Amino acid sequence: MGFVGSLQSLRSFRRCLPWALGFLLARAPSSPANVHKSMRHQLILSIASAAVLFGCSNEPEVNIAIAPETPAPIKSIVEQAWPKILASCPGVQKYWSDIQFAGIEDNLSYAPENAKRIEINFSVSERPAKIPGSYRAAGHTCFFSVSPNGKKLSISKSPCASLCTDTEQSSEYSKDL
Numbered sequence: 001m002g003f004v005g006s007l008q009s010l011r012s013f014r015r016c017l018p019w020a021l022g023f024l025l026a027r028a029p030s031s032p033a034n035v036h037k038s039m040r041h042q043l044i045l046s047i048a049s050a051a052v053l054f055g056c057s058n059e060p061e062v063n064i065a066i067a068p069e070t071p072a073p074i075k076s077i078v079e080q081a082w083p084k085i086l087a088s089c090p091g092v093q094k095y096w097s098d099i100q101f102a103g104i105e106d107n108l109s110y111a112p113e114n115a116k117r118i119e120i121n122f123s124v125s126e127r128p129a130k131i132p133g134s135y136r137a138a139g140h141t142c143f144f145s146v147s148p149n150g151k152k153l154s155i156s157k158s159p160c161a162s163l164c165t166d167t168e169q170s171s172e173y174s175k176d177l
Contacts, residue, residue, distance in 0.1 A: 084177040091166035098128035135162035
């Protein structure tokens with residue numbers, strides 16, 4: 001699952017935990033005579049709640065598989081930035097079924113200081129099922145550029161910016177992470 005997948009699972013778990021705990025605590029026994037019956041009842045409810053808890057997220061897991069040959073500093077920056085990108089780009093998770101992770105590229109070794117970046121690349125389906133046609137993202141390759149320090153996200157193509165923000169964009173999108 002990897003680090004990023006673990007963070008996503010934890011986020012899903014934290015979203016469901018208050019509901020599950022509240023449900024269980026509301027079932028506390030009202031008198032000592034009912035303790036045995038109540039304990040058996042709570043055990044059954046705990047098992048059912050655990051099943052709901054681990055399957056309560058209706059959002060798909062949004063993970064990227066970082067290639068093993070990716071240099072450690074680049075991998076670290078991407079792993080730290082990815083959850084922040086997901087938080088800044090609600091459309092990525094919403095339309096994940098129409099997007100395919102296409103790798104990571106960087107130009108840190110040869111670009112001038114003001115042009116250095118790490119790109120997380122995605123291919124958008126030729127015929128997306130969920131992405132609105134008004135975003136004009138079908139068939140695009142999207143480049144989510146992260147600054148070398150992992151603190152800034154830039155998306156130069158407006159269709160990809162629309163996909164990220166889940167709103168129609170007519171220009172480049174840039175956001176501090």
